[in-house]
Amino acid sequence: MNVSRASLLVLALFAGAVPAAAQAQFDDFPTGFLRPATGGMPPDAWNGTSLATAKRLVSALSPAPRSRALRDLQFKVLVSELVTPGGDGGPPPALFARKVDKLAAMGEGESLNEMVRAAGGYEDPAIAAATVNALMMAGERGGACAIAASHPMTEPFGRRATAACQGGSDGAVSTAVLDGPALAMVGASGARLPASALQSSQPPMMRALVANKALPLQTRIEVAERGEAGAIIEATRLSDLYVQAVRENVPLPGPMARRAQLVAAVSNATTGPEIVQSIAAVYAETRNSPLFPTIARATAAGLLRLSPQPQFANVAQEAIRGFLLLGDKKLTEAWVKLAVDNALNKNDPVTIAALDHLMPLVAVAGIDNPRSLPVETVNRWYGVLRRDDPARAPWRGNLLLELFRATGIDVPAGTTPLPEQPTGVRLVAPPAATLQALQAAASGRRRAETALLAALALGELPLESLHPAAVGTIVRSLRIVGEDESARQFAIEVAIAAGL
Numbered sequence: 449m450n451v452s453r454a455s456l457l458v459l460a461l462f463a464g465a466v467p468a469a470a471q472a473q474f475d476d477f478p479t480g481f482l483r484p485a486t487g488g489m490p491p492d493a494w495n496g497t498s499l500a501t502a503k504r505l506v507s508a509l510s511p512a513p514r515s516r517a518l519r520d521l522q523f524k525v526l527v528s529e530l531v532t533p534g535g536d537g538g539p540p541p542a543l544f545a546r547k548v549d550k551l552a553a554m555g556e557g558e559s560l561n562e563m564v565r566a567a568g569g570y571e572d573p574a575i576a577a578a579t580v581n582a583l584m585m586a587g588e589r590g591g592a593c594a595i596a597a598s599h600p601m602t603e604p605f606g607r608r609a610t611a612a613c614q615g616g617s618d619g620a621v622s623t624a625v626l627d628g629p630a631l632a633m634v635g636a637s638g639a640r641l642p643a644s645a646l647q648s649s650q651p652p653m654m655r656a657l658v659a660n661k662a663l664p665l666q667t668r669i670e671v672a673e674r675g676e677a678g679a680i681i682e683a684t685r686l687s688d689l690y691v692q693a694v695r696e697n698v699p700l701p702g703p704m705a706r707r708a709q710l711v712a713a714v715s716n717a718t719t720g721p722e723i724v725q726s727i728a729a730v731y732a733e734t735r736n737s738p739l740f741p742t743i744a745r746a747t748a749a750g751l752l753r754l755s756p757q758p759q760f761a762n763v764a765q766e767a768i769r770g771f772l773l774l775g776d777k778k779l780t781e782a783w784v785k786l787a788v789d790n791a792l793n794k795n796d797p798v799t800i801a802a803l804d805h806l807m808p809l810v811a812v813a814g815i816d817n818p819r820s821l822p823v824e825t826v827n828r829w830y831g832v833l834r835r836d837d838p839a840r841a842p843w844r845g846n847l848l849l850e851l852f853r854a855t856g857i858d859v860p861a862g863t864t865p866l867p868e869q870p871t872g873v874r875l876v877a878p879p880a881a882t883l884q885a886l887q888a889a890a891s892g893r894r895r896a897e898t899a900l901l902a903a904l905a906l907g908e909l910p911l912e913s914l915h916p917a918a919v920g921t922i923v924r925s926l927r928i929v930g931e932d933e934s935a936r937q938f939a940i941e942v943a944i945a946a947g948l
Contacts, residue, residue, distance in 0.1 A: 714727055777815060
């Protein structure tokens with residue numbers, strides 16, 4: 449067992465140690481802190497779902513689904529103030545305890561603490577211990593120690609947490625289990641982290657490493673790049689590290705140094721022309737890279753400082769792609785208008801072809817909410833795909849067809865050359881049983897259940913090789929239960945990962 453998995457096992461043991469009577473009390477009332485007005489789900493989102501099913505789904509969630517949209521949706525279910533399904537007399541742990549465990553595994557220490565605080569959960573020693581551990585993993589030592597000082601925790605964790613809060617250790621620092629107190633003690637003692645920890649893919653550890661200023665900046669950037677691509681680390685955090693590395697002239701490997709320079713140039717640009725030049729460089733150099741979405745998100749602040757004016761039309765296509773990734777429909781629409789006007793004025797085949805790459809994504813994103821598309825327009829878009837990459841065009845064309853239909857655009861079979869089946873590539877798909885359960889939950893309008901099943905269906909499958917039919921099922925199911933924004937954002941993520 450590696451250290452990151454061992455840390456998660458500690459959290460699972462905390463959750464499992466809660467007495468049944470104590471656990472039941474936290475399921476007797478709504479728990480969570482997000483409400484519809486602040487971006488949460490409706491209080492009745494669990495309606496129609498049994499408590500046993502809710503427990504099973506929460507426990508089965510991946511701590512790091514590969515889609516940022518589905519990861520955010522999973523998080524929203526966990527922290528929304530929802531009415532818990534009626535008790536079923538099932539065994540512990542309770543739904544609340546399982547949410548505590550999952551938020552900790554996702555590296556969401558601060559949000560976990562907010563949920564536990566609102567529910568009065570510190571009074572349970574196991575939940576208090578899990579919260580303290582998650583906060584320490586997140587680098588929130590002050591908040592963790594305040595809880596540790598005023599609430600009992602399960603032992604021996606309590607003694608180790610107290611020692612960490614006092615700035616010492618309870619003997620030699622052990623890295624056998626790198627939980628919160630161990631990381632705090634390692635930091636205080638100056639001990640080195642094991643190599644396995646630096647390669648961890650678990651969200652709590654990755655977030656702790658990125659925040660650890662004692663580590664070389666190159667190591668922190670490497671972890672942050674992996675974490676951002678996996679929807680674990682915020683793009684703004686990665687951007688800050690890039691800028692710091694350039695500012696401090698930190699030696700980095702060639703490709704990483706170039707990425708840092710590109711992002712720093714956008715961050716340091718002050719005038720419109722400087723921003724345009726820096727953004728154009730970013731997109732030109734990274735467009736075909738697997739890290740393109742990561743670098744695009746890391747430079748999003750530059751796009752937000754650039755207004756859609758005619759003199760900036762030469763970066764309109766880059767801006768559109770960036771705002772599609774960010775899920776900003778209003779700014780996407782503004783830049784689309786600028787790009788289209790520019791293409792019509794120039795009547796330039798190159799500019800028009802570049803737009804034909806993006807307009808399918810604009811339709812999928814719901815700009816203007818089209819219900820149908822002219823056949824000749826779809827044919828032209830597909831023609832661009834076939835010219836660019838004939839071997840992969842049938843797969844990409846089928847993906848577009850699935851995304852069009854899943855987002856409410858009517859494309860009758862046989863009316864366009866878009867293939868009804870993908871060919872020429874190896875694709876992966878979620879288990880059929882999971883997709884069937886997802887469709888059944890959506891048909892029953894079980895909102896929270898559908899959201900979690902969507903995240904479960906994807907899990908850690910790679911977006912770039914996900915079967916189009918599975919993508920369509922996930923998008924369609926989420927839209928049925930009212931999660932249109934998440935559905936469309938997931939669709940855009942998959943499309944860009946597939947090279948569209």
